[in-house]
Amino acid sequence: MPCSTGRPSRSGPSPTSAGSAEVSVAVTPDGYADAVRGDRFVMPAERRLPLSCVLDVLEGRAQHPGVLYVQKQCSNLLTELPQLLPDLEPHVPWASEALGKMPDAVNFWLGEAAAVTSLHKDHYENLYCVVSGEKHFLLHPPSDRPFIPYELYTPATYQLTKEGSFKMVDEEAMEKVPWIPLDPLAPDLAQYPSYSQAQALHCTVQTGEMLYLPALWFHHVQQSHGCMAVNFWYDMEYDLKYSYFQLLDSLTKASGLN
Template identity: 90%
Template sequence: MPASGAGGRRRGLSPAAGFAGVRRTRGRSLGGRGLAAAAASWRRRPWTRCGGSYENSRPPPGSSVCLLLCPTWTSPPLHCTSTETGSAPIGPASSVTPCSTGQPCRSGPSLISVGSTEVSVAVTPDGYADAVRGNRFVMPAERRLPLSCVLDVLEGQAQHPGVLYVQKQCSNLPTELPQLLSDVEPHVPWASEALGKMPDAVNFWLGEAAAVTSLHKDHYENLYCVVSGEKRFLLHPPSDRPFIPYELYTPATYQLTQEGSFKMVDEEAMEKVPWIPLDPLAPDLARYPSYSQARALCCTVQAGEILYLPALWFHHVQQSHGCIAVNYWYDMEYDLKYSYFQLLDSLTKASGLD
């Protein structure tokens, strides 16, 4: 089951934005040929050790060492216009519409129409949505809030109980924020060609630094595009499955009371959920000693970059405050690769390693 977060779960506000119509922010847009141009600018990054895992860094001249390919694009510069609420990026300089600077810029959707648009927001007491808490697998409370309200909270101009994260998934970009569709490509052309299909979903992510995606895997080929801020991925290949524990948990959902406190309410009609109880940033090796044999990769994806995250790769995701991202989910092929993983998963359970 897809989890909240990227990877789940976008960052870096206060320079937070990049979409036309998102107010009071500076950043980059995915407009124009942004994603399409990525196909022509593949960049191989070397990986260096980072405290027991690997960290990607800018490639030194002549380097060709890599474990993953991380394409990047160059976004056109933004031109800002002043409004009663501050300075807001209108879009890349790609059309003939003049803005208040007198320079050409792309005309974006109305600031009022975007700001007043209600979006589904996950609300949790600690930033962990879809995660193990005690002996429960807890899902977030969900609220419908105007996008302007979310931005006010992220910028410290308003308060809201708990930690906010726009992470609805289910293709929430076209369904909840269609005004922003003109700023992004409908798909990643080189990925669609390579995978032989169009994406099943295009998702929008915006949240606080405290919003964290717990370790999980997805049955999707994932093209994760950071618009503003950065995402920090901790990754495990499917071959690490024997060292990654799963346990069954009673599902529950956070409920936000009128007083602003949270309570867990069991979802009694649902079956128990298999989930990973381990926090890879602070693993309890006394309880899960096998995890010491796993080898994590750490990857920081910055604004203007795409991470290709293959299906069935385990990932834990953090973000800078107010990070904005868009990801494209392509359904995986249930082919020999999936059969190999199922075999490994079954052998792990049969041997008692789980």
């Protein structure tokens, strides 16, 4: 049965609950959104689907082309799923006190096991909470920057055709995007030999657990099928920590290690 828009799951939430809420869904042919594919930095196709439709696909009651991942990082929990807010804390009290601010964004994540987040870093202090399932993080501290390659790529976006196939369309109005081409799970050390000097950390966050992921830490993320998570993004302070990373980044580029 194909997944349609506007139909609540028969066995899931009712139309008056979160199941009928439309959410932004990243759709890719292989589960990699915002990742290097060949000589392009490719962003996912985006569709608006009822949350119940996504759940139907995850639970095998419906079908949809490609791999689905609810991963819109624009405080989508607040803007798209306000029905869930009574069940969640609006922030992480100890983090808000320690950082002296409230979160800039609260994001909701739900997807298939094939959905993978490529290696990257963020300018946010990240409190990542797993509600159901498991998240598998591969981490590098900012000090590993000299061993992590960056290259410039022409940006492109997947488009989902009516037939259910994908095509890649260049974003000609956008500037080239610096991104990490390396897959840390199967690194090409012949092409990127410096990565052998990096020391990856591995961490599994299980149901009911929270990971504090500091700003500027590199991370690659996998998950169990149907994993549900919420994360709180606090804007980082552009202080000595940021200046140190910028210096390290500049020295890496100047030395030709990049």
